[in-house]
Amino acid sequence: MEYSFSKSLDALKSSAVREILKLTQGSSVISFSGGLPAEEFFPVAEMKEAFNRVFSQEKKALQYGLTDGYIPLREWIIGRMKQKNMHVGLDNMILTTGSQQVLDLLSRVYLDPGDCVLMENPSYLAAIQLFQSRGVRMIGVEADADGMDLDDLQAKIAAYRPKMVYVVPTFSNPTGKAWSLERRLGLLRICRENNVLILEDDPYGELRFDDSSAAYPTIFSLDEHPNGSAVVYTSTFSKIVAPAVRTGWAMGDVNIIQAMVRAKQAVDLHSSSLDQMGLHELLTHFDLDSHIAKIRKEYRERKEMMHHLLTQQGWEEITWNAPKGGMFFWVELPEDVDAEQLLPYAVKEGVAFVPGAPFYVDTPKRNTLRINFTHADRETMMLGVERFARAVNAYCGQAVR
Amino acid sequence: MEYSFSKSLDALKSSAVREILKLTQGSSVISFSGGLPAEEFFPVAEMKEAFNRVFSQEKKALQYGLTDGYIPLREWIIGRMKQKNMHVGLDNMILTTGSQQVLDLLSRVYLDPGDCVLMENPSYLAAIQLFQSRGVRMIGVEADADGMDLDDLQAKIAAYRPKMVYVVPTFSNPTGKAWSLERRLGLLRICRENNVLILEDDPYGELRFDDSSAAYPTIFSLDEHPNGSAVVYTSTFSKIVAPAVRTGWAMGDVNIIQAMVRAKQAVDLHSSSLDQMGLHELLTHFDLDSHIAKIRKEYRERKEMMHHLLTQQGWEEITWNAPKGGMFFWVELPEDVDAEQLLPYAVKEGVAFVPGAPFYVDTPKRNTLRINFTHADRETMMLGVERFARAVNAYCGQAVR
Numbered sequence: 168m169e170y171s172f173s174k175s176l177d178a179l180k181s182s183a184v185r186e187i188l189k190l191t192q193g194s195s196v197i198s199f200s201g202g203l204p205a206e207e208f209f210p211v212a213e214m215k216e217a218f219n220r221v222f223s224q225e226k227k228a229l230q231y232g233l234t235d236g237y238i239p240l241r242e243w244i245i246g247r248m249k250q251k252n253m254h255v256g257l258d259n260m261i262l263t264t265g266s267q268q269v270l271d272l273l274s275r276v277y278l279d280p281g282d283c284v285l286m287e288n289p290s291y292l293a294a295i296q297l298f299q300s301r302g303v304r305m306i307g308v309e310a311d312a313d314g315m316d317l318d319d320l321q322a323k324i325a326a327y328r329p330k331m332v333y334v335v336p337t338f339s340n341p342t343g344k345a346w347s348l349e350r351r352l353g354l355l356r357i358c359r360e361n362n363v364l365i366l367e368d369d370p371y372g373e374l375r376f377d378d379s380s381a382a383y384p385t386i387f388s389l390d391e392h393p394n395g396s397a398v399v400y401t402s403t404f405s406k407i408v409a410p411a412v413r414t415g416w417a418m419g420d421v422n423i424i425q426a427m428v429r430a431k432q433a434v435d436l437h438s439s440s441l442d443q444m445g446l447h448e449l450l451t452h453f454d455l456d457s458h459i460a461k462i463r464k465e466y467r468e469r470k471e472m473m474h475h476l477l478t479q480q481g482w483e484e485i486t487w488n489a490p491k492g493g494m495f496f497w498v499e500l501p502e503d504v505d506a507e508q509l510l511p512y513a514v515k516e517g518v519a520f521v522p523g524a525p526f527y528v529d530t531p532k533r534n535t536l537r538i539n540f541t542h543a544d545r546e547t548m549m550l551g552v553e554r555f556a557r558a559v560n561a562y563c564g565q566a567v568r
Numbered sequence: 569m570e571y572s573f574s575k576s577l578d579a580l581k582s583s584a585v586r587e588i589l590k591l592t593q594g595s596s597v598i599s600f601s602g603g604l605p606a607e608e609f610f611p612v613a614e615m616k617e618a619f620n621r622v623f624s625q626e627k628k629a630l631q632y633g634l635t636d637g638y639i640p641l642r643e644w645i646i647g648r649m650k651q652k653n654m655h656v657g658l659d660n661m662i663l664t665t666g667s668q669q670v671l672d673l674l675s676r677v678y679l680d681p682g683d684c685v686l687m688e689n690p691s692y693l694a695a696i697q698l699f700q701s702r703g704v705r706m707i708g709v710e711a712d713a714d715g716m717d718l719d720d721l722q723a724k725i726a727a728y729r730p731k732m733v734y735v736v737p738t739f740s741n742p743t744g745k746a747w748s749l750e751r752r753l754g755l756l757r758i759c760r761e762n763n764v765l766i767l768e769d770d771p772y773g774e775l776r777f778d779d780s781s782a783a784y785p786t787i788f789s790l791d792e793h794p795n796g797s798a799v800v801y802t803s804t805f806s807k808i809v810a811p812a813v814r815t816g817w818a819m820g821d822v823n824i825i826q827a828m829v830r831a832k833q834a835v836d837l838h839s840s841s842l843d844q845m846g847l848h849e850l851l852t853h854f855d856l857d858s859h860i861a862k863i864r865k866e867y868r869e870r871k872e873m874m875h876h877l878l879t880q881q882g883w884e885e886i887t888w889n890a891p892k893g894g895m896f897f898w899v900e901l902p903e904d905v906d907a908e909q910l911l912p913y914a915v916k917e918g919v920a921f922v923p924g925a926p927f928y929v930d931t932p933k934r935n936t937l938r939i940n941f942t943h944a945d946r947e948t949m950m951l952g953v954e955r956f957a958r959a960v961n962a963y964c965g966q967a968v969r
Contacts, residue, residue, distance in 0.1 A: 168798045169763045171731060171829060173680045179830040206628045214630075215623035222616035226607045229615075264665055264836040269834045275701065279574045280681075297834040300676065330572060362570045397569045409630035411842040424574060429580040433698040434672045435665040439840040441812040558830035 174307075176265040176282075178299035188508055191519045194376070197551035198519045202340060202494050203542040204407075205469075208462050209409045210453065217448035225497065232440030235261025235424075236416070236434045240447040244416055247455075252388040253400065255418045259393040261427050264438045265417030267369055269401040269427075270333075272295045272434070274365060276302050276426035283329040287315060287534070289497075289526035291340045291368065294333055305528040308332075314346030317353040319396070324361050331364045337383045338371040338493025341526050341537040345375075345491050351386050357392075358397050364423075365398045373459050374541075375492035376467040387418065394420050399455050406445060406494075407459055412442040466541050469548065473540040476552040485559070489536075499525070504563050506536040512562040518554035572645065579700035588911055598952035599920045601723075603895050605739060606870075609863050610810045617799075618849035618857030619763030622842065635833045636825075637663025637817070641848040645817055648856075650778030653789040654801065657821045660794040662828050665839045667771055670802040670828075671695055671734075672706075674767060674818070675702045675833070684730040688913050690927030690936070692741045692769065692900075707930040709733075713889075718754040721887050725762050732765045738784045739772035739894025742927050742938040745794040746776075746892050752787050759798050760791075766799045771816075774808050775858050776893035777868040788819065805847060807895075808860055813843040838883035850959060867895070867942050870949065874941040877953040882919045886960070888939075897939040898924070907937040913963040916940055919955035 174449055181201070188200050221228060241260050248255060263269050270293075270404040278284065280302030286294070288307025304325050305546055309319040314336060323329070332354065346354075358365050367386045375383065389398035403415035417427065431437070473496060477487060484501040497518075500506060506522035513519060523535025543551055589601050622629060636642070642661050649656060663671050671694075679685065681703030687695070689708025699706050707728050710720040715737060724730070733755065737747040747755075759766050768787045776784065787880055788801035801812055804816035818828065832838070874897060878888060885902040899921075901907060907923035914920060924936025 168796050173678055176677045176827055203631060206631055209627045209630045211623050211627050215620060219616060222612050226610045226612050229610045229812040230604060230607055231811040265840060268836040274695060279573055293741060300834050313919045359569060395569050409654045411630040412630040413840045426577055433694060433701050438665060439814045439843050442840050528930040545594060
């Protein structure tokens with residue numbers, strides 16, 4: 168039998184990096200590579216009780232559900248979003264298999280192969296993969312610590328006529344940056360003027376390390392909404408409850424969301440309604456805000472410890488950001504060092520990270536890498552940084568002072 | 569804000585039929601429309617215990633999981649498939665959000681827009697929608713009660729050079745037919761000779777009404793496998809356990825399955841691993857075969873009752889199949905009657921069905937409709953058929969004798 172795969176499959180070739188990281192699974196290698204929350208904080212006992220309550224309901228709860236998701240959970244999310252100045256109705260919201268699926272569904276209903284999307288550069292790796300698989304052309308926009316450069320955004324819109332801008336404005340993946348209010352407003356104004364849709368991906372917004380909850384308003388909240396909005400907003404329970412329930416959501420104009428509902432019907436009918444019911448039972452019996460406060464405190468401490476451990480190495484030519492939230496350090500090695508070449512050394516020493524190159528939509532800065540600081544506990548983190556330092560010193564030798 | 573949707577969205581326009589059926593949700597309308605299992609038989613108490621065991625495991629169980637799915641559940645399925653003469657390894661299997669997602673993932677990695685797929689005609693509605701959304705050209709193959717006409721299959725392969733044939737050979741949706749062994753072997757031979765991939769969709773295979781388990785071997789089991797197989801096989805737990813867990817699987821050549829894994833990573837990272845763990849705990853403590861035997865017996869009785877109730881009406885010009893398994897009657901009205909026109913009459917009387925036209929990939933037989941017999945209990949079924957008969961007599965009047 169001779170197979171003949173689709174052309175779009177070429178965009179999905181497995182990377183050498185993914186192959187290396189696969190080798191670390193289940194091994195004694197300490198992984199700083201994934202965007203993993205700390206398992207110690209999963210509210211397992213509360214989830215157990217929540218699912219018990221679900222199974223005590225009518226049996227028809229386990230029947231096929233609505234494509235747009237379990238209504239009581241949507242209502243709960245609507246209430247929470249209201250506190251963040253985002254006001255939507257049931258028809259403006261769809262529940263998905265993690266927020267990752269929002270990228271796929273929106274791409275299906277809004278982008279044709281050959282269409283252009285503007286992105287931060289570097290940007291979220293799995294968004295790049297998804298857009299690639301759809302045959303979408305990605306163009307990177309210049310940026311600094313406050314977000315996209317608005318002049319460059321304007322120029323790229325004029326040059327490429329994009330249909331969409333994809334951003335992670337609050338504690339971005341991979342760079343950990345948070346956009347200033349001015350840049351948020353500027354992006355919104357420019358996109359509205361040019362009818363460019365904004366996909367605001369916000370998995371990390373709750374994981375901020377200071378108490379200024381008003382400092383990072385969502386772009387969605389700054390726009391006219393829900394209908395007629397220039398923004399589709401997406402977030403997830405993966406980082407604040409647990410990834411295994413794979414439940415995310417999108418909010419936006421009714422026509423966009425309902426188009427996504429039709430696409431989802433063809434794609435998988437609906438996501439796990441059992442998980443959606445379990446989450447709803449959890450959230451109505453659980454102080455989510457206290458839980459998030461606890462995670463925030465712990466993640467801030469882990470961030471500070473990672474910063475401390477890296478600083479201790481005394482490297483003068485290795486720099487990293489100081490994120491105000493989220494899960495990642497973005498590290499720059501000396502310019503002549505290739506992080507993909509460093510990775511096998513690190514794995515040999517027993518630690519893994521993600522090289523930065525695959526996060527770029529065009530010419531990569533090959534001397535970058537991403538380190539997660541939320542998953543490893545203190546002891547593991549110390550050991551991991553030790554191993555990382557050995558790898559850096561072995562690979563880079565005298566290049567790193 | 570002016571939106572500009574993708575071209576492929578046009579293929580996903582909501583149908584008038586779907587809108588009518590949506591109106592029946594949560595109302596007192598008796599629905600014979602969905603492919604719904606009987607809720608009374610969901611093993612809820614056993615599922616409750618199973619999920620309790622999951623929540624008693626290590627917390628890291630709730631972390632991100634593997635894209636191809638929870639290994640112990642894959643191993644369990646591999647064991648069960650072996651009993652059906654299908655022998656695969658872990659790398660030949662991917663777990664998905666229902667078997668519906670298999671259609672999407674396989675389309676992504678195997679079909680480009682403009683490629684041709686051959687299908688039974690009529691065929692599964694949501695497969696048609698999915699292929700449409702992918703821009704795939706669908707060609708119907710002539711068929712009789714034993715399956716596709718092999719001469720027509722041969723001719724259509726020569727004429728259209730399809731990349732794939734999509735079939736539901738065992739208790740098909742919507743017609744309920746089961747292919748003969750000769751047709752299964754013929755399809756396989758012809759497809760191998762022409763390098764045409766077969767997607768064998770088997771959600772209903774376990775729901776047979778007689779005891780001849782060997783009567784309907786899967787096409788996958790008849791082929792050389794797993795690697796080099798001309799068949800990708802998919803099934804689901806939705807019909808034999810409960811739909812809410814949204815867990816299906818696909819098996820096939822390692823290159824095809826691993827391509828689907830890469831596609832799935834971009835699409836949604838992975839399906840609910842909580843549900844996969846819960847299912848695994850259920851299945852290792854549960855007599856699934858006794859459970860299926862109980863459902864089979866009940867569904868056979870409901871099928872016979874539906875047949876009896878329809879027969880009682882004394883319609884001479886309305887005919888239907890006598891399925892040997894599955895969930896559906898396929899009904900033919902007099903030739904001049906349009907089932908889509910009949911539907912509003914039925915809804916007004918308080919009963920719903922699915923008109924047959926949307927199941928056709930080309931010119932529809934508009935006088936057909938699909939009736940589900942597994943969901944309604946006896947009392948509801950009696951009332952539903954009464955209402956259906958009133959609608960038929962009101963709409964068709966003297967046309968139906």
